[in-house]
Amino acid sequence: MEIQARINGKIMKGEVIDISSEELLGKGYGEKLGKKIVLEPYEMLYLLEKKTIAVKNTNSQVNPAEFLKQISFQRQGFSKYLVYKDLRDRGYVVKEGIEPFYSFRLFEKGTFSTSPAKYRILIINEGDDIRVDKLKNYIISSVTQERGSMVAVVDRRGEIIYYKSFLITSGSKIE
Numbered sequence: 001m002e003i004q005a006r007i008n009g010k011i012m013k014g015e016v017i018d019i020s021s022e023e024l025l026g027k028g029y030g031e032k033l034g035k036k037i038v039l040e041p042y043e044m045l046y047l048l049e050k051k052t053i054a055v056k057n058t059n060s061q062v063n064p065a066e067f068l069k070q071i072s073f074q075r076q077g078f079s080k081y082l083v084y085k086d087l088r089d090r091g092y093v094v095k096e097g098i099e100p101f102y103s104f105r106l107f108e109k110g111t112f113s114t115s116p117a118k119y120r121i122l123i124i125n126e127g128d129d130i131r132v133d134k135l136k137n138y139i140i141s142s143v144t145q146e147r148g149s150m151v152a153v154v155d156r157r158g159e160i161i162y163y164k165s166f167l168i169t170s171g172s173k174i175e
Contacts, residue, residue, distance in 0.1 A: 024052075028093035028112045040096055041071045042081040046088060076103070079125050079154040086160050087121075097121075102138060106150070119148040126155040139165050 105117035
């Protein structure tokens with residue numbers, strides 16, 4: 001099944017223009033915006049590589065290599081795509097983080113349409129500075145919202161290491 005998609009302007013978001021694309025929503029891809037389905041750039045690249053969609057920019061087809069070059073220039077674009085791809089390939093549904101503080105929401109397998117996200121994921125590139133108070137606030141925010149928190153560290157070779165993060169208070173562990 002090939003679905004047509006087009007890019008509006010720079011690759012910020014993409015719009016699915018095929019009527020049969022409702023199936024994408026059911027599998028956890030994109031967000032419905034009126035009658036349109038809008039995909040994030042990393043979703044478009046993932047589906048483009050899987051040959052699920054064909055992407056057009058003006059009148060020409062876009063290939064995965066060109067698309068990757070364009071999103072890699074965005075802040076954390078390549079790292080975000082790597083984490084998204086890794087989690088999707090493992091069978092998880094991954095959605096954009098609601099707050100700008102974390103990158104993704106991760107749903108357990110088979111629970112996307114029935115339960116809230118189980119984890120929030122913060123992406124950090126190897127060598128990036130992150131303040132301890134920012135990390136602490138991220139974990140506290142996740143605990144307060146009754147979500148688990150994970151940190152995905154992307155190294156220079158593009159390999160990803162996931163760390164579950166918790167809060168320990170008065171000798172008791174709160175996840």
